[in-house]
Amino acid sequence: MPDSILDDISHRRYNQLRGSWVLVSPHRTKRPWQGQQESPTKTTLPAYDPSCYLCPGNKRAQGDINPKYEKTFVFVNDYSAVKDEQEEYKPENKDGSLASRLLRAESVTGKCYVITFSPSHNLTLADLDVAHIVPIINTWTHLYTAHLSPSSPLAKLNKAVINGGHDESISKPNAQYRYMQIFENKGSAMGCSNPHPHGQVWTTTSLPEEPSMELEQLKKYRCEHGGANLLEEYAQLESTKKERVVFENDSFLALCPWWAVWPFEVMIVSKKHKRALVDFDDKEREELAEAIAEVTRRYDNLFETQFPYSMGLHQAPLEGTDEEIEASHFHIHFYPPLLRSATVRKFLVGYEMLAEPQRDITPEQAAARLRDCAGPLYRKALN
Amino acid sequence: MPDSILDDISHRRYNQLRGSWVLVSPHRTKRPWQGQQESPTKTTLPAYDPSCYLCPGNKRAQGDINPKYEKTFVFVNDYSAVKDEQEEYKPENKDGSLASRLLRAESVTGKCYVITFSPSHNLTLADLDVAHIVPIINTWTHLYTAHLSPSSPLAKLNKAVINGGHDESISKPNAQYRYMQIFENKGSAMGCSNPHPHGQVWTTTSLPEEPSMELEQLKKYRCEHGGANLLEEYAQLESTKKERVVFENDSFLALCPWWAVWPFEVMIVSKKHKRALVDFDDKEREELAEAIAEVTRRYDNLFETQFPYSMGLHQAPLEGTDEEIEASHFHIHFYPPLLRSATVRKFLVGYEMLAEPQRDITPEQAAARLRDCAGPLYRKALN
Ligand SMILES: O=P(O)(O)O[C@H]1O[C@H](CO)[C@@H](O)[C@H](O)[C@H]1O
Ligand SMILES: O=P(O)(O)O[C@H]1O[C@H](CO)[C@@H](O)[C@H](O)[C@H]1O
Numbered sequence A, B: 001m002p003d004s005i006l007d008d009i010s011h012r013r014y015n016q017l018r019g020s021w022v023l024v025s026p027h028r029t030k031r032p033w034q035g036q037q038e039s040p041t042k043t044t045l046p047a048y049d050p051s052c053y054l055c056p057g058n059k060r061a062q063g064d065i066n067p068k069y070e071k072t073f074v075f076v077n078d079y080s081a082v083k084d085e086q087e088e089y090k091p092e093n094k095d096g097s098l099a100s101r102l103l104r105a106e107s108v109t110g111k112c113y114v115i116t117f118s119p120s121h122n123l124t125l126a127d128l129d130v131a132h133i134v135p136i137i138n139t140w141t142h143l144y145t146a147h148l149s150p151s152s153p154l155a156k157l158n159k160a161v162i163n164g165g166h167d168e169s170i171s172k173p174n175a176q177y178r179y180m181q182i183f184e185n186k187g188s189a190m191g192c193s194n195p196h197p198h199g200q201v202w203t204t205t206s207l208p209e210e211p212s213m214e215l216e217q218l219k220k221y222r223c224e225h226g227g228a229n230l231l232e233e234y235a236q237l238e239s240t241k242k243e244r245v246v247f248e249n250d251s252f253l254a255l256c257p258w259w260a261v262w263p264f265e266v267m268i269v270s271k272k273h274k275r276a277l278v279d280f281d282d283k284e285r286e287e288l289a290e291a292i293a294e295v296t297r298r299y300d301n302l303f304e305t306q307f308p309y310s311m312g313l314h315q316a317p318l319e320g321t322d323e324e325i326e327a328s329h330f331h332i333h334f335y336p337p338l339l340r341s342a343t344v345r346k347f348l349v350g351y352e353m354l355a356e357p358q359r360d361i362t363p364e365q366a367a368a369r370l371r372d373c374a375g376p377l378y379r380k381a382l383n
Helices: A026-030 A098-102 A130-147 A209-224 A230-241 A282-302 A322-327 A363-371 B026-030 B098-102 B130-147 B209-224 B230-241 B282-302 B322-327 B363-371
Strands: A011-015 A020-024 A073-076 A105-107 A110-116 A179-186 A198-204 A245-248 A252-255 A266-270 A309-314 A331-335 B011-015 B020-024 B073-076 B105-107 B110-116 B179-186 B198-204 B245-248 B252-255 B266-270 B309-314 B331-335
Touching: A098 B230, A110 A130, A130 A179, A130 A198, A130 A282, A209 A230, A209 A309, A209 A322, A230 A245, A230 A252, A230 A266, A230 B098, A245 A282, A245 A363, A252 A282, A266 A282, A282 A331, A282 A363, B110 B130, B130 B179, B130 B198, B130 B282, B209 B230, B209 B309, B209 B322, B230 B245, B230 B252, B230 B266, B245 B282, B245 B363, B252 B282, B266 B282, B282 B331, B282 B363
Parallel strands: none
Antiparallel strands: A011 A020, A011 B105, A073 A110, A105 B011, A110 A198, A179 A198, A179 A309, A245 A252, A252 A266, A266 A331, A309 A331, B011 B020, B073 B110, B110 B198, B179 B198, B179 B309, B245 B252, B252 B266, B266 B331, B309 B331
């Protein structure tokens, strides 16, 4: 491996995608751990839980009854962080005043959805095979398409709406939203309050911080390198180098990015330039499902536990300039907190919050360990 | 309160100090919580623990024996994230290559210290009075002074070195470092592995991300507003408005910033323009100690628990341009995770990691609750 001295010395790596730095201290894994232990998720859940508000046929918090869905099921979050209608906000501060300068706010409207990934209460993405992950990708694509701005070049693709499952609650929204964030919190360590496999989708009139920072970097790279796409070139480079690659098929690369912050952080990136979910054909959606299955299965195999993480899709904004949409490149981030075992996590606290993210093992070491975790799910035999 | 509609609608607030946004969803506290519960720290610790590596007279991980210190005690971290000497890093990638563009790294050297706040194993900042917090501030000041660049305008103040306690291991470093991050992780929820009251200091050749972002904003404000200091003006404004103020004395303001991310986030900010610890006189150091005591005591009173947090000081870099040093403004951030009770925290996961930080209660509501928590420490009677 080139630059192998980086396995031993403290250094910073630059995150080209965000435009930020991470401190890497490889020797630091040697310190003993006497702190908090996580409680791993119970793996002995029933396939159906009468008290779960996501299981088919059950009643939800606000009284609605779930359909007897067979694949996925989408509904509007009963406790949405943003709503599609609210009172108007007109700041009281006079322009040019100190308050108008220092106390800036803007109203945000939007819509929050929940998507169940399977009718079975006790399955996770790691348990599902490609045939069962494709409907989830289809549901995401349906949601994305339904919210696309009619003036977006992506809307002009005019693909048939792909239906993933029970998608009745997806409707054209009142307002044109700017961005759709699709994500999943898995495990109680990641603030997930219900083990039933599900993800969320928050759609807002604002372009949130993270995709906004990435878009700036993608546009800058394009402009500085004759129209080249940062992530397409990065995928090419990593696919040649191999040392950070976890899994690869024709269309996607799963890798521990050079600039990863979380110990076993993974990015699934499209090898060709794809702007958003709507750019994929059937084969690509299957290969994306395969990449998701490979990553989540290896995660669970690593410490033989239900591996907690937050994951999310980054892609073209629903509404944006042609330049923004062309510069976008589809990818998925996985941010898992575990560091040493099923019970010992990495805390991004103190120095990380006040100064700069810091990691212990190198991304190359993490990728090597995840490569070694291929094969069937460790708990398969128990089912 | 002006703009009281912000108590009801979803909105984003702009963080002038970092140049970033936070999503505020005030109605969201209504959702029920069925997720992970924190285990509060035991409050029945002994004053001396023979197995604690921070108690006076005890043996540390690498065999050193702690002195029988009476106030504070400083030593070099036995598992430092950065070291003052290491092998040199010369990147192998050729300039202009894809790898040199996308796989950027730089070596970081530095020094990591641990500071105990008290010889008593079972006390926290919330238990200490002003007379016992002043020595901690003195030790911070001593450390900062010892690492200041001789060419810094701050070094020219040439103040007498203030000794806080057992500071023997503070010595002029081999290299000139760029920044000193002083911080504390408190409680197991914040990755702290030893309840003995202590903080850390990481000093590096690099200017870390967070202070670097702040410095950019401070310089920009100065340049755009005729030399005015962002935080000095902000402190003035908040001290008039009052609705976000938690505590105030002659020199300092403790407030829940307009742009706070964590539910009960607090910033202690100097009311006059002070660049760093060395700018304070005796009275100011006492008033800083009072502000720290007021904040940490109110935190513990809020949910009648040992309130976990990460806190850290931001001030002028050890070495920098005159402009950087003049633009710097001393302040302390407190980032505490608890949201509803001693056991229910806010998770900054999923949407927060992938899209944008999101908070539930408003900073004005948080400040009002912390104002109501004045008075003696709830557990005083138990001691
Ligand atoms: O140095 P400690 O207390 O062992 O470790 C703690 O603080 C460090 C600095 O914030 C973090 O990097 C670690 O993840 C955390 O567990
Ligand atoms: O919406 P949930 O699953 O109740 O809540 C979880 O995910 C949200 C979005 O990432 C976070 O804001 C919450 O802090 C977290 O507990």
